[in-house]
Amino acid sequence: xxxxxxxxxxxxxxxxxxxxxxxxxxxxxxxxxxxxxxxxxxxxxxxxxxxxxxxxxxxxxxxxxxxxxxxxxxxxxxxxxxxxxxxxxxxxxxxxxxxxxxxxxxxxxxxxxxxxxxxxxxxxxxxxxxxxxxxxxxxxxxxxxxxxxxxxxxxxxxxxxxxxxxxxxxxxxxxxxxxxxxxxxxxxxxxxxxxxxxxxxxxxxxxxxxxxxxxxxxxxxxxxxxxxxxxxxxxxxxxxxxxxxxxxxxxxxxxxxxxxxxxxxxxxxxxxxxxxxxxxxxxxxxxxxxxxxxxxxxxxxxxxxxxxxxx
Numbered sequence: 001x002x003x004x005x006x007x008x009x010x011x012x013x014x015x016x017x018x019x020x021x022x023x024x025x026x027x028x029x030x031x032x033x034x035x036x037x038x039x040x041x042x043x044x045x046x047x048x049x050x051x052x053x054x055x056x057x058x059x060x061x062x063x064x065x066x067x068x069x070x071x072x073x074x075x076x077x078x079x080x081x082x083x084x085x086x087x088x089x090x091x092x093x094x095x096x097x098x099x100x101x102x103x104x105x106x107x108x109x110x111x112x113x114x115x116x117x118x119x120x121x122x123x124x125x126x127x128x129x130x131x132x133x134x135x136x137x138x139x140x141x142x143x144x145x146x147x148x149x150x151x152x153x154x155x156x157x158x159x160x161x162x163x164x165x166x167x168x169x170x171x172x173x174x175x176x177x178x179x180x181x182x183x184x185x186x187x188x189x190x191x192x193x194x195x196x197x198x199x200x201x202x203x204x205x206x207x208x209x210x211x212x213x214x215x216x217x218x219x220x221x222x223x224x225x226x227x228x229x230x231x232x233x234x235x236x237x238x239x240x241x242x243x244x245x246x247x248x249x250x251x252x253x254x255x256x257x258x259x260x261x262x263x264x265x266x267x268x269x270x271x272x273x274x275x276x277x278x279x280x281x282x283x284x285x286x287x288x289x290x291x292x293x294x295x296x297x298x299x300x301x302x303x304x305x306x307x308x309x310x311x
Contacts, residue, residue, distance in 0.1 A: 026045065026046040026047050026261035026306035027043055027304060027306075028044045028259030028303070029042070029043050029074045029092070029094065029302065029303055030043075030044075030257045030259065030268045030301070031065070031067060031302075032061070032065045032079060032300050033063050033297035033298055033299045033301075034272070034295075034298065034300075037061040037062050037063050037079075037080065037081055037082070039057040039061035039062075040058075040295050041100065042054065042055060042294050043097065044276065044290070044291065046266050046278075047263070047264065049290045049291055050291045051276075051291040051292045051293075052276065052291065052292065052293045053294065054294055055092070055097045056092065056099040056100060057099045057100065058090050059102055060079075060086060062081050062086055063080055063300070064079050064111040064299045065077060065086075065113070065300075066078060067257075067301035067302060068117040068124075068142070069117070069304060069305060069307065070120070070142040071306070072093060072094060073091050073143070074091065074092050074094050074304075075089060075091045075092075075115075075140075075303070076089070076090045076091075076301055076303075077089045077110075077124045077148075078106050078109070078113050078124060078127065080112075085110055085128070085130075087106045087107075087109045088102070088105065089104050089105060089106060089147075090103055094305040095305070103145045104140065104145055104148070107136075107149075109129060110124070111128050112159040113127030113159065114161045114162055114211075114212075115163060115301065115303075116165040116172075117142065118167050118192075119142075120191075121141060121142065121191050121192070122140050123138070123139050123151060123165075123191065124138045125137050125154065125161060125163050126158050126159050128159040133158050133159050133177055133178050134159070135153040135155075135158075137150075137152050138151055150194070151189070151194045151195075152189065152195045153196045154187050154196075154197045157178070158176055158185075158208075159175055159208075160174075160176045161173065161208075162175075162211045162258075164212040164213060164220075164221075165307070166216050166217065166308055166309060167191075167308075167310065168190060168191060168192065169189070169236050169237070170188065170189050170191050170309075171187070171188045171200060171219050171236055172186070172187045173185070173203050173219075173234075174186075174203055174206065174227075180206070181208060181225065182207045182225055182227075183206050184202045184204075184206040186200040186201050187199060188239070191309075201240045201241040202241045203227075204243070204244055205228075206226055208226070209254040210222055210227065210254070211224075211256045211258040211267065213258045213266070213267070213279070213281065213308075214236070214281065214308035215263070215282060216236075217308070218234070218235055218236065218282065220265055221233070222256055222267050223248060223252075224254055228247075228253070229249070229250050230245075231244075231247065231287075232244065244284075245284050245285075246279070246284050246287070248267060248277060248279075248286065248287040249277050249289075251271045252268075252269070252271075252277055252287065253270055254270055254298075255270050255271070257301050257302035258302045259303055260281065260304060260307045260308065261307065262281070262307070262308055262310075262311045263280065263282070264280060265279045267279070267287065268293055268302060269293060269296070269298050271298060272298045273296050274292040274293040274295070275289075275292060275293075277289060277290055281308075
Protein backbone atom coordinates (compact mmCIF):
# COMPACT_ATOMS: atom_id res chain seq x y z
CA UNK A 1 0.00 0.00 0.00
CA UNK A 2 1.59 3.35 -0.98
CA UNK A 3 2.22 5.82 1.80
CA UNK A 4 0.67 9.22 1.19
CA UNK A 5 1.92 10.71 4.45
CA UNK A 6 2.85 14.33 3.87
CA UNK A 7 -0.16 14.88 1.64
CA UNK A 8 -2.85 13.11 3.64
CA UNK A 9 -2.31 11.36 6.95
CA UNK A 10 -3.61 7.82 7.42
CA UNK A 11 -6.66 9.09 9.28
CA UNK A 12 -7.29 11.48 6.39
CA UNK A 13 -7.02 8.74 3.78
CA UNK A 14 -9.07 5.85 5.05
CA UNK A 15 -12.77 6.12 5.65
CA UNK A 16 -13.44 2.44 4.79
CA UNK A 17 -11.16 0.09 6.70
CA UNK A 18 -12.50 -3.14 5.20
CA UNK A 19 -11.14 -4.11 1.81
CA UNK A 20 -9.58 -1.57 -0.52
CA UNK A 21 -9.82 1.88 1.06
CA UNK A 22 -12.05 4.66 -0.17
CA UNK A 23 -10.00 7.83 -0.45
CA UNK A 24 -11.71 10.84 1.08
CA UNK A 25 -9.83 14.12 1.31
CA UNK A 26 -9.50 15.97 4.62
CA UNK A 27 -12.64 18.11 4.70
CA UNK A 28 -13.12 21.09 6.99
CA UNK A 29 -16.60 22.37 7.76
CA UNK A 30 -17.49 25.78 9.22
CA UNK A 31 -21.00 26.15 10.62
CA UNK A 32 -23.12 28.99 11.94
CA UNK A 33 -21.82 32.34 13.10
CA UNK A 34 -22.64 36.00 12.62
CA UNK A 35 -23.95 38.18 15.41
CA UNK A 36 -27.36 38.07 13.73
CA UNK A 37 -27.01 34.26 13.38
CA UNK A 38 -26.75 32.29 10.13
CA UNK A 39 -27.35 28.61 9.38
CA UNK A 40 -24.63 28.34 6.70
CA UNK A 41 -22.24 25.38 6.60
CA UNK A 42 -19.19 25.95 4.36
CA UNK A 43 -16.68 23.30 3.30
CA UNK A 44 -13.02 23.35 2.28
CA UNK A 45 -10.51 20.66 1.33
CA UNK A 46 -7.81 21.15 3.97
CA UNK A 47 -4.93 19.72 1.93
CA UNK A 48 -5.44 22.29 -0.84
CA UNK A 49 -6.14 26.03 -0.88
CA UNK A 50 -9.09 27.89 -2.33
CA UNK A 51 -12.43 29.40 -1.47
CA UNK A 52 -15.05 27.56 0.56
CA UNK A 53 -18.15 26.14 -1.07
CA UNK A 54 -21.65 25.65 0.28
CA UNK A 55 -22.19 22.34 2.10
CA UNK A 56 -25.71 22.79 3.49
CA UNK A 57 -27.53 24.37 6.43
CA UNK A 58 -27.79 23.89 10.19
CA UNK A 59 -31.23 23.08 11.57
CA UNK A 60 -31.17 26.35 13.56
CA UNK A 61 -29.28 29.51 12.61
CA UNK A 62 -27.05 30.41 15.56
CA UNK A 63 -23.68 31.79 16.65
CA UNK A 64 -21.41 31.24 19.65
CA UNK A 65 -21.76 27.48 19.12
CA UNK A 66 -19.29 24.59 19.45
CA UNK A 67 -18.34 21.76 17.11
CA UNK A 68 -16.81 18.27 17.30
CA UNK A 69 -16.45 15.43 14.83
CA UNK A 70 -15.53 11.84 14.08
CA UNK A 71 -14.02 10.64 10.81
CA UNK A 72 -17.52 10.44 9.35
CA UNK A 73 -19.77 12.88 11.24
CA UNK A 74 -19.57 16.57 12.05
CA UNK A 75 -21.66 17.98 14.90
CA UNK A 76 -22.55 21.46 16.17
CA UNK A 77 -23.91 22.09 19.67
CA UNK A 78 -25.57 24.91 21.62
CA UNK A 79 -25.11 28.60 20.68
CA UNK A 80 -27.22 31.74 20.58
CA UNK A 81 -30.25 32.92 18.61
CA UNK A 82 -30.35 36.63 19.40
CA UNK A 83 -29.75 36.66 23.15
CA UNK A 84 -31.36 33.25 23.73
CA UNK A 85 -29.10 30.30 24.57
CA UNK A 86 -29.76 27.07 22.71
CA UNK A 87 -29.59 23.32 23.46
CA UNK A 88 -29.64 22.10 19.83
CA UNK A 89 -27.14 19.51 18.56
CA UNK A 90 -26.98 18.98 14.77
CA UNK A 91 -25.00 16.52 12.69
CA UNK A 92 -23.98 15.93 9.10
CA UNK A 93 -22.20 13.16 7.22
CA UNK A 94 -18.97 14.91 6.25
CA UNK A 95 -18.36 13.03 2.99
CA UNK A 96 -21.81 13.99 1.66
CA UNK A 97 -22.96 17.59 1.32
CA UNK A 98 -26.43 18.34 2.64
CA UNK A 99 -28.41 19.91 5.44
CA UNK A 100 -27.86 18.99 9.06
CA UNK A 101 -30.12 16.63 11.01
CA UNK A 102 -31.17 16.85 14.65
CA UNK A 103 -28.85 14.80 16.89
CA UNK A 104 -30.28 15.56 20.33
CA UNK A 105 -29.93 18.25 22.99
CA UNK A 106 -27.34 19.53 25.41
CA UNK A 107 -28.32 18.95 29.04
CA UNK A 108 -28.96 22.68 29.48
CA UNK A 109 -29.04 25.62 27.10
CA UNK A 110 -25.54 27.06 26.57
CA UNK A 111 -23.59 29.60 24.54
CA UNK A 112 -19.94 30.38 23.88
CA UNK A 113 -18.93 26.78 24.49
CA UNK A 114 -16.02 24.91 22.91
CA UNK A 115 -16.01 21.38 21.53
CA UNK A 116 -13.60 18.59 20.69
CA UNK A 117 -13.33 14.80 20.91
CA UNK A 118 -12.07 11.64 19.23
CA UNK A 119 -13.60 9.15 16.79
CA UNK A 120 -15.99 7.91 19.48
CA UNK A 121 -16.92 10.80 21.78
CA UNK A 122 -17.68 14.46 21.34
CA UNK A 123 -17.27 16.88 24.24
CA UNK A 124 -19.12 20.15 24.90
CA UNK A 125 -17.04 22.24 27.28
CA UNK A 126 -17.78 25.19 29.56
CA UNK A 127 -19.70 28.17 28.24
CA UNK A 128 -22.27 30.65 29.49
CA UNK A 129 -25.76 30.07 30.84
CA UNK A 130 -27.82 32.94 32.20
CA UNK A 131 -24.74 35.13 32.45
CA UNK A 132 -22.91 32.56 34.61
CA UNK A 133 -19.66 30.95 33.44
CA UNK A 134 -20.01 27.18 33.56
CA UNK A 135 -17.43 24.54 34.49
CA UNK A 136 -19.50 21.63 33.19
CA UNK A 137 -18.29 19.28 30.47
CA UNK A 138 -20.79 17.05 28.66
CA UNK A 139 -20.33 14.24 26.15
CA UNK A 140 -22.12 12.28 23.45
CA UNK A 141 -21.31 9.16 21.44
CA UNK A 142 -20.92 10.59 17.94
CA UNK A 143 -21.97 7.45 16.01
CA UNK A 144 -25.35 7.43 17.74
CA UNK A 145 -27.87 10.20 18.42
CA UNK A 146 -29.19 11.44 21.73
CA UNK A 147 -28.77 14.00 24.49
CA UNK A 148 -25.52 14.81 26.27
CA UNK A 149 -24.40 13.11 29.48
CA UNK A 150 -22.34 14.62 32.29
CA UNK A 151 -18.56 14.15 31.91
CA UNK A 152 -17.13 16.29 34.73
CA UNK A 153 -15.97 19.85 35.36
CA UNK A 154 -13.25 22.22 34.22
CA UNK A 155 -10.85 23.39 36.91
CA UNK A 156 -12.60 26.77 36.69
CA UNK A 157 -15.92 27.86 35.21
CA UNK A 158 -15.29 29.73 31.98
CA UNK A 159 -16.55 30.35 28.45
CA UNK A 160 -15.03 31.50 25.16
CA UNK A 161 -12.37 28.77 25.42
CA UNK A 162 -10.50 26.87 22.69
CA UNK A 163 -10.36 23.05 22.70
CA UNK A 164 -8.55 20.37 20.71
CA UNK A 165 -7.64 16.72 21.18
CA UNK A 166 -5.45 13.72 20.56
CA UNK A 167 -7.09 10.29 20.32
CA UNK A 168 -6.81 10.02 24.12
CA UNK A 169 -6.77 13.56 25.55
CA UNK A 170 -8.90 16.66 25.22
CA UNK A 171 -7.13 19.93 26.01
CA UNK A 172 -8.94 23.21 26.73
CA UNK A 173 -7.19 26.56 26.96
CA UNK A 174 -7.95 30.15 27.87
CA UNK A 175 -11.41 31.62 28.09
CA UNK A 176 -13.19 34.17 30.17
CA UNK A 177 -14.16 33.79 33.81
CA UNK A 178 -16.39 35.77 36.12
CA UNK A 179 -14.64 39.05 36.88
CA UNK A 180 -11.90 38.62 34.25
CA UNK A 181 -11.48 39.35 30.56
CA UNK A 182 -9.04 36.54 29.81
CA UNK A 183 -7.62 33.44 31.44
CA UNK A 184 -4.37 31.54 30.74
CA UNK A 185 -5.30 28.13 32.21
CA UNK A 186 -4.96 24.94 30.17
CA UNK A 187 -6.92 21.87 31.37
CA UNK A 188 -7.06 18.31 30.08
CA UNK A 189 -9.19 15.18 30.41
CA UNK A 190 -8.91 11.60 29.21
CA UNK A 191 -11.71 11.31 26.64
CA UNK A 192 -12.52 7.61 27.15
CA UNK A 193 -13.25 8.10 30.85
CA UNK A 194 -15.34 10.63 32.73
CA UNK A 195 -14.13 12.94 35.47
CA UNK A 196 -12.99 16.44 36.26
CA UNK A 197 -10.32 18.27 34.29
CA UNK A 198 -6.70 18.34 35.46
CA UNK A 199 -4.35 21.31 35.21
CA UNK A 200 -2.08 21.03 32.16
CA UNK A 201 -0.15 24.32 32.31
CA UNK A 202 -0.60 27.90 31.09
CA UNK A 203 -0.89 29.76 27.82
CA UNK A 204 1.80 32.36 27.16
CA UNK A 205 -0.79 35.03 27.99
CA UNK A 206 -4.39 35.05 29.18
CA UNK A 207 -6.81 35.08 26.26
CA UNK A 208 -10.49 34.55 25.49
CA UNK A 209 -12.64 34.18 22.36
CA UNK A 210 -10.03 31.80 20.98
CA UNK A 211 -10.08 28.65 18.86
CA UNK A 212 -7.74 25.66 18.51
CA UNK A 213 -6.44 23.12 15.96
CA UNK A 214 -4.42 19.96 16.45
CA UNK A 215 -2.49 17.02 15.13
CA UNK A 216 -2.33 13.85 17.23
CA UNK A 217 0.64 15.26 19.12
CA UNK A 218 0.40 19.05 19.06
CA UNK A 219 -2.36 21.54 19.83
CA UNK A 220 -2.24 25.12 18.59
CA UNK A 221 -4.32 27.89 20.18
CA UNK A 222 -5.34 30.80 17.95
CA UNK A 223 -4.89 34.17 19.73
CA UNK A 224 -8.19 35.48 21.09
CA UNK A 225 -8.65 38.71 23.02
CA UNK A 226 -5.46 39.77 24.86
CA UNK A 227 -3.47 37.35 22.71
CA UNK A 228 -2.49 40.01 20.15
CA UNK A 229 -1.82 37.93 17.00
CA UNK A 230 0.33 35.29 18.73
CA UNK A 231 -0.54 31.61 18.45
CA UNK A 232 0.58 29.17 21.19
CA UNK A 233 1.24 25.44 21.02
CA UNK A 234 1.48 22.53 23.45
CA UNK A 235 2.52 18.88 23.18
CA UNK A 236 -0.61 17.06 24.32
CA UNK A 237 0.96 13.83 25.60
CA UNK A 238 2.88 15.79 28.23
CA UNK A 239 1.92 18.67 30.49
CA UNK A 240 3.51 22.08 30.70
CA UNK A 241 3.20 25.67 29.58
CA UNK A 242 2.51 26.70 26.01
CA UNK A 243 5.18 28.00 23.61
CA UNK A 244 4.93 30.71 20.97
CA UNK A 245 4.02 29.21 17.57
CA UNK A 246 3.89 32.29 15.33
CA UNK A 247 1.41 34.98 14.33
CA UNK A 248 -1.88 34.84 12.52
CA UNK A 249 -3.49 37.51 10.40
CA UNK A 250 -5.03 40.14 12.68
CA UNK A 251 -8.47 39.50 11.17
CA UNK A 252 -8.44 35.99 12.65
CA UNK A 253 -7.40 37.11 16.10
CA UNK A 254 -10.79 36.68 17.79
CA UNK A 255 -14.17 34.98 17.27
CA UNK A 256 -12.72 32.59 14.67
CA UNK A 257 -13.64 29.01 13.78
CA UNK A 258 -10.99 26.36 13.17
CA UNK A 259 -10.66 22.91 11.61
CA UNK A 260 -7.63 20.72 11.03
CA UNK A 261 -6.08 17.67 9.51
CA UNK A 262 -3.13 15.99 11.20
CA UNK A 263 -0.93 18.23 9.05
CA UNK A 264 -2.72 21.57 8.63
CA UNK A 265 -4.83 23.87 10.76
CA UNK A 266 -7.34 26.04 8.89
CA UNK A 267 -8.66 29.16 10.63
CA UNK A 268 -11.73 30.97 9.34
CA UNK A 269 -12.91 34.51 9.82
CA UNK A 270 -12.79 36.21 13.20
CA UNK A 271 -13.59 39.83 12.41
CA UNK A 272 -16.77 39.30 10.40
CA UNK A 273 -15.01 39.05 7.05
CA UNK A 274 -14.45 36.02 4.78
CA UNK A 275 -10.73 35.40 5.29
CA UNK A 276 -9.40 31.83 5.75
CA UNK A 277 -5.75 31.19 6.68
CA UNK A 278 -3.77 28.01 7.38
CA UNK A 279 -0.75 26.82 9.34
CA UNK A 280 1.41 23.68 9.23
CA UNK A 281 0.95 22.22 12.71
CA UNK A 282 4.23 20.27 12.97
CA UNK A 283 6.31 23.39 12.34
CA UNK A 284 6.11 26.90 13.75
CA UNK A 285 5.48 30.07 11.80
CA UNK A 286 2.90 32.60 10.70
CA UNK A 287 -0.40 31.81 9.02
CA UNK A 288 -0.74 31.84 5.23
CA UNK A 289 -3.70 32.80 3.05
CA UNK A 290 -5.99 29.87 2.18
CA UNK A 291 -9.05 31.46 0.57
CA UNK A 292 -12.43 32.86 1.59
CA UNK A 293 -15.68 31.77 3.19
CA UNK A 294 -18.90 32.04 1.19
CA UNK A 295 -20.29 34.54 3.70
CA UNK A 296 -18.69 37.08 6.06
CA UNK A 297 -19.32 36.10 9.68
CA UNK A 298 -17.71 35.53 13.07
CA UNK A 299 -18.56 33.40 16.14
CA UNK A 300 -18.62 30.29 13.92
CA UNK A 301 -17.42 26.75 14.73
CA UNK A 302 -15.28 24.38 12.65
CA UNK A 303 -14.72 20.61 12.53
CA UNK A 304 -13.20 18.03 10.17
CA UNK A 305 -12.92 14.36 9.30
CA UNK A 306 -9.15 14.28 9.90
CA UNK A 307 -8.24 16.23 13.06
CA UNK A 308 -5.70 15.14 15.68
CA UNK A 309 -8.25 13.27 17.77
CA UNK A 310 -8.74 10.77 14.93
CA UNK A 311 -5.12 9.93 14.12
